[in-house]
Amino acid sequence: MGTGLDNPARLALYGRLDQMHSAPLWAVMSQLVTPEPRPRCIPHRWDYAHMRGLLLEAGELITAKEAERRVLVLENPGIRGASQITQSLYAGLQLIMPGEVAPSHRHAAAALRLIIEGSGGYTAVNGERIPMTAGDFIITPSWTFHDHGNLGDDPVVWLDGLDVPIVNLFDASFAESDSSGETQRIERAAGDAHARYGSGMLPLEYVPEGVSSPVFHYPYARVLEALRQIERARTTDACHGVKLQYANPATGGYPMPTMAAWMQLLPAGFDGRPFRSTDATVYCVREGEGVSIVGDTRIEWRQGDVFVATSWSTTSHRSRGDSVLFSFSDRPAQKALGLWREQRLE
Numbered sequence: 001m002g003t004g005l006d007n008p009a010r011l012a013l014y015g016r017l018d019q020m021h022s023a024p025l026w027a028v029m030s031q032l033v034t035p036e037p038r039p040r041c042i043p044h045r046w047d048y049a050h051m052r053g054l055l056l057e058a059g060e061l062i063t064a065k066e067a068e069r070r071v072l073v074l075e076n077p078g079i080r081g082a083s084q085i086t087q088s089l090y091a092g093l094q095l096i097m098p099g100e101v102a103p104s105h106r107h108a109a110a111a112l113r114l115i116i117e118g119s120g121g122y123t124a125v126n127g128e129r130i131p132m133t134a135g136d137f138i139i140t141p142s143w144t145f146h147d148h149g150n151l152g153d154d155p156v157v158w159l160d161g162l163d164v165p166i167v168n169l170f171d172a173s174f175a176e177s178d179s180s181g182e183t184q185r186i187e188r189a190a191g192d193a194h195a196r197y198g199s200g201m202l203p204l205e206y207v208p209e210g211v212s213s214p215v216f217h218y219p220y221a222r223v224l225e226a227l228r229q230i231e232r233a234r235t236t237d238a239c240h241g242v243k244l245q246y247a248n249p250a251t252g253g254y255p256m257p258t259m260a261a262w263m264q265l266l267p268a269g270f271d272g273r274p275f276r277s278t279d280a281t282v283y284c285v286r287e288g289e290g291v292s293i294v295g296d297t298r299i300e301w302r303q304g305d306v307f308v309a310t311s312w313s314t315t316s317h318r319s320r321g322d323s324v325l326f327s328f329s330d331r332p333a334q335k336a337l338g339l340w341r342e343q344r345l346e
């Protein structure tokens with residue numbers, strides 16, 4: 001479409017519009033309202049072995065307390081400097097060394113965590129101390145106080161996912177440190193919420209007031225057991241293998257209003273059909289190794305690696321041995337706004 005930049009009369013008008021903080025739509029229309037998503041983000045993988053070395057180096061140079069959160073931000077190469085792994089999501093790798101504490105704070109941004117390694121870690125969320133075991137999924141909904149610690153002998157590393165870019169899109173960011181101290185007083189037993197949901201009944205203090213799950217901890221052992229059970233009972237999905245979605249047990253809905261998360265089992269030799277969806281997706285390899293094709297990019301992955309698939313790019317997964325992939329995206333936010341689309345391709 002011609003923009004009229006070659007036409008002196010139009011150009012003169014554009015100059016006068018510019019002085020009035022105004023611009024002709026017809027010059028930008030095709031960039032603004034695109035027929036399909038045109039992400040600036042690109043598909044990319046962060047090699048865990050390499051990132052782990054850098055993270056441990058950071059561990060020698062700054063304490064968790066001094067840093068507040070000792071995290072290496074995973075920056076999408078297509079939008080460097082934005083602290084974003086996709087247009088709507090933040091991701092980082094966080095390290096807590098034995099004996100360290102990351103002080104209690106809260107913020108409007110919601111966070112999710114997938115524990116990558118270590119066993120002595122914990123996160124306290126609103127007075128509940130949650131033990132961290134590799135593979136566990138933990139949420140800290142918007143405005144819940146959270147502090148992290150490591151009572152074990154080994155480094156603890158996890159993947160953080162936050163909806164910071166969404167919060168900042170709305171200019172709705174708030175944050176504060178916990179005036180009651182660095183470490184929360186523990187007011188609920190770990191697993192208490194789980195035990196109560198197991199009965200199918202809700203004590204009133206566990207009836208969710210807000211929009212997020214009252215259960216903050218989803219232990220890996222149970223997820224793996226469920227994946228194996230479903231694998232035995234059913235045929236696997238041609239695109240996704242055996243895939244389970246983390247749910248708010250009180251509603252069956254998403255754990256948090258902006259982010260969804262999944263764990264999927266790709267059986268040995270799985271050769272998935274291609275699909276695409278409008279939610280750019282961050283994957284973390286829990287177990288195994290394989291290859292994913294995202295658009296024109298071939299991503300070879302192994303345990304601990306984090307990789308990102310961009311919006312509406314054709315994606316397919318292949319697994320060598322049995323593999324387990326964790327993933328998260330902004331799907332609930334897109335669905336709430338009536339924007340989410342998915343396509344399975346032949």
Ligand code: GTQ
Pocket residue numbers: 069071091092094107111146160162
């Ligand atoms: O653990 O509270 O990766 O506040 C970024 C911001 C983690 C956290 C991040 C945070 C946290």
